[in-house]
Amino acid sequence: MRERVISVSARKRKLILKEGVHCNHIYFLVKGAVRGFRREGQKDITTWIVIENELVTSIFSLDKPSPSIENIQALENSELLALSYEDLDLLYLEFPEFNLIARKMLQHYYADAEKRAFIARLTKAENKYRHFLLMHPSLANRIPLKYIASYLGMTLETLSRVRKKFKLKLEAR
Numbered sequence: 544m545r546e547r548v549i550s551v552s553a554r555k556r557k558l559i560l561k562e563g564v565h566c567n568h569i570y571f572l573v574k575g576a577v578r579g580f581r582r583e584g585q586k587d588i589t590t591w592i593v594i595e596n597e598l599v600t601s602i603f604s605l606d607k608p609s610p611s612i613e614n615i616q617a618l619e620n621s622e623l624l625a626l627s628y629e630d631l632d633l634l635y636l637e638f639p640e641f642n643l644i645a646r647k648m649l650q651h652y653y654a655d656a657e658k659r660a661f662i663a664r665l666t667k668a669e670n671k672y673r674h675f676l677l678m679h680p681s682l683a684n685r686i687p688l689k690y691i692a693s694y695l696g697m698t699l700e701t702l703s704r705v706r707k708k709f710k711l712k713l714e715a716r
């Protein structure tokens with residue numbers, strides 16, 4: 544099975560997957576940062592952000608030959624390992640114990656989706672950013688603010704004001 548894993552390099556800003564194209568690979572992010580996003584007119588809406596040691600794919604395309612509903616883009620120069628869905632199915636058949644691992648991974652990603660849905664339901668920008676810091680502290684100073692703002696559903700200006708308030712509160716302590 545090892546010979547079926549492909550090493551993929553993606554330079555910063557490169558699309559790994561384009562919206563509307565069927566995704567037929569699951570990727571393991573070895574190094575770097577990647578985001579999922581959709582285009583709405585001239586605006587990009589970041590739907591998720593991950594860094595090393597995470598899986599990356601279009602879940603929408605996972606089980607069916609459906610076109611992806613989002614783009615996947617490298618935010619940093621990134622190194623990934625790719626396995627085709629066909630080879631993933633073979634892995635499940637040849638190694639039944641891998642089904643347990645896959646179930647655990649799906650639970651992890653479902654929990655991530657639940658966290659994203661929770662952030663989207665918060666109404667105050669301060670609460671969204673506070674929750675983001677609790678859930679993703681490693682992303683706060685690594686990912687460009689425009690992507691964090693988009694992920695949180697606010698403008699860059701609003702995020703800058705919120706961050707300034709947080710900084711002032713920390714300095715007052």
